[in-house]
Amino acid sequence: xxxxxxxxxxxxxxxxTALVAAPLFKxxxxxxxFSEAASMxxxxxxxxxxxxxxxxxxxxxxxxxGREVRYSSIEVRTSPLHCFALGLVAVTxxxxxxxxxxxxxxxxVGLPLLIALAVFAVLTKVYGTIAVFHAIGTIVAGTRxxxxxxxxxxxxxxxxxxxxxxxxxxxxxxxxxxxxxxxGIASVxxxxxxxxxxxxxxxxxxxxxxxxx
Amino acid sequence: MNDACQxxxxxxxxxxxxxxxxxxxxxxxxxxxTRPVNVGTLPLAAWEGARYRSWPLVLGGALAVxxxxxxxxxAAGISPIAAxxxxxxxxxxxxxxxxxxxxxxxxxxxxxxxxxxIVNTILVLLLRRxxxxxxx
Numbered sequence: 001x002x003x004x005x006x007x008x009x010x011x012x013x014x015x016x017t018a019l020v021a022a023p024l025f026k027x028x029x030x031x032x033x034f035s036e037a038a039s040m041x042x043x044x045x046x047x048x049x050x051x052x053x054x055x056x057x058x059x060x061x062x063x064x065x066g067r068e069v070r071y072s073s074i075e076v077r078t079s080p081l082h083c084f085a086l087g088l089v090a091v092t093x094x095x096x097x098x099x100x101x102x103x104x105x106x107x108x109v110g111l112p113l114l115i116a117l118a119v120f121a122v123l124t125k126v127y128g129t130i131a132v133f134h135a136i137g138t139i140v141a142g143t144r145x146x147x148x149x150x151x152x153x154x155x156x157x158x159x160x161x162x163x164x165x166x167x168x169x170x171x172x173x174x175x176x177x178x179x180x181x182x183x184g185i186a187s188v189x190x191x192x193x194x195x196x197x198x199x200x201x202x203x204x205x206x207x208x209x210x211x212x213x
Numbered sequence: 214m215n216d217a218c219q220x221x222x223x224x225x226x227x228x229x230x231x232x233x234x235x236x237x238x239x240x241x242x243x244x245x246x247t248r249p250v251n252v253g254t255l256p257l258a259a260w261e262g263a264r265y266r267s268w269p270l271v272l273g274g275a276l277a278v279x280x281x282x283x284x285x286x287x288a289a290g291i292s293p294i295a296a297x298x299x300x301x302x303x304x305x306x307x308x309x310x311x312x313x314x315x316x317x318x319x320x321x322x323x324x325x326x327x328x329x330x331i332v333n334t335i336l337v338l339l340l341r342r343x344x345x346x347x348x349x
Contacts, residue, residue, distance in 0.1 A: 038289065042296075045285035049296040052278045059271060066263065071344075074259055078345050086339045093336045096329045099314045121306075146253060149262050157265030163274045170278070197344045205340045 044174060051170040058130045058162050066158040068200025072131035073138060073161075076193040084185075087128075087192025094121045127199055128190025133165030135193075136186075140164060 062069055076083050097117055104110030141164045143149040149156055155164075169186055173179040198205060218238055221231040225242075232239055286293045317325055 041285065041289040042291060042299075045282065045289040045291060046296045046300045048278065048282040048285050049293055050300040052275070052282050053297065053300075055275045055278055059275070063266075067260075070259060070263055075344050082339070082342065086336075089332060089336045089339060093332050095310055095313055096325075096332055098310050099317070099325070100329060102310075102314070143262075144257060146257055146261070149257065154267045154270045156262045157267050158263045160265075160267040160270050163267075163271050167274055167278070195340060196342070202344050204343065206337075 047174055048170075051166070051173070054129075054170065055163065055166050057126060058133055058166050059159065061127065061130050062134075062159050062162045065200065068197075069127075069131050069134050069162070070158055071200040071202055072128065072193045072197045073134035075197045076132060076135040076189055077139065079196070080189070083189050083192035083196055085192070086196055087188035087190070090124075090191050090195055091188060124191050124194045124199075125187055128192070128194035129187055130162060130190075131193050131200070132186045132190040133162045133169060134158060135165065135189075136168055137161030137163070137165035140168060 094117065098114065101110050101114040101117060104113065138161045141155050142161065143152065143156065154160060169183065172182045175182075194200075195205075217228070217231050218235060221228040221235070221238055225232075232242065282296070283293060286296050289296075291299075317328070
């Protein structure tokens with residue numbers, strides 16, 4: 001019952017998000033003029049340059065907190081539906097909270113709140129997306145047996161899994177339309193996994209009040 | 214229970230002789246069935262081999278992407294710094310927020326407040342669930 005409600009909630013939220021976001025997408029068309037082809041080349045150059053930045057950030061974050069990234073990655077693989085639902089709701093909450101804070105800008109308090117929200121949202125997205133890179137890398141190139149793991153020279157360890165994930169998702173991102181959607185879905189999963197595991201620390205977000213007996 | 218009993222409890226294999234001397238421990242551990250564990254047959258844990266750093270793969274991947282990026286930037290006639298600046302400046306999040314704000318504005322503050330409370334209540338409810346992860 002609970003699972004059915006969760007699936008229905010995810011589908012409904014996805015449809016609403018897609019309907020709201022639809023006007024932002026443009027119909028993909030093959031370049032017909034030289035300037036369109038040049039523009040497409042520039043867009044690809046920008047995407048690949050950003051992918052290089054993603055690789056650097058992913059390496060630094062994985063070296064700094066590999067265990068946390070691994071825990072979040074495990075969460076994506078064991079509870080994907082929960083991560084996706086949480087990610088969608090969290091992104092919606094970020095947007096609504098940003099709109100609310102933007103109304104408070106004339107009262108001075110709005111701007112610092114908006115900056116704090118933006119920093120938190122960016123950190124959540126970056127960390128979560130790296131966890132998704134790890135999850136994709138592990139699904140594609142991870143080992144199931146100890147023998148295979150010991151035989152491998154390069155394709156093992158958190159760092160390798162993250163790099164495999166970045167390269168795969170980065171390659172998919174270059175596909176027009178599909179790439180944008182795939183990257184967006186990965187970001188939603190990432191935000192969900194980052195929040196579900198409290199950035200890999202696996203601590204509760206809220207304290208439970210227990211009365212003394 | 215004395216120190217020898219404690220030592221036996223901590224490491225039964227090293228202190229196996231204690232079982233012959235102590236009647237209490239003999240009766241206590243008589244019913245315990247011990248079997249050697251074959252580590253090779255156990256399922257692979259997520260942390261096994263996780264700390265291994267595969268630098269050739271990392272550097273190879275990063276340098277390959279850097280080379281492709283530089284080649285594409287050269288072909289497009291822009292500098293890599295300019296490409297990054299364009300990438301960081303194209304803020305789709307701001308466009309999303311502006312669009313949703315534009316769509317919600319005609320509905321009035323009451324609908325916005327209701328939506329805000331509903332969404333954040335669902336968020337809190339979803340955040341209350343403990344992560345499964347390694348326990349699954």
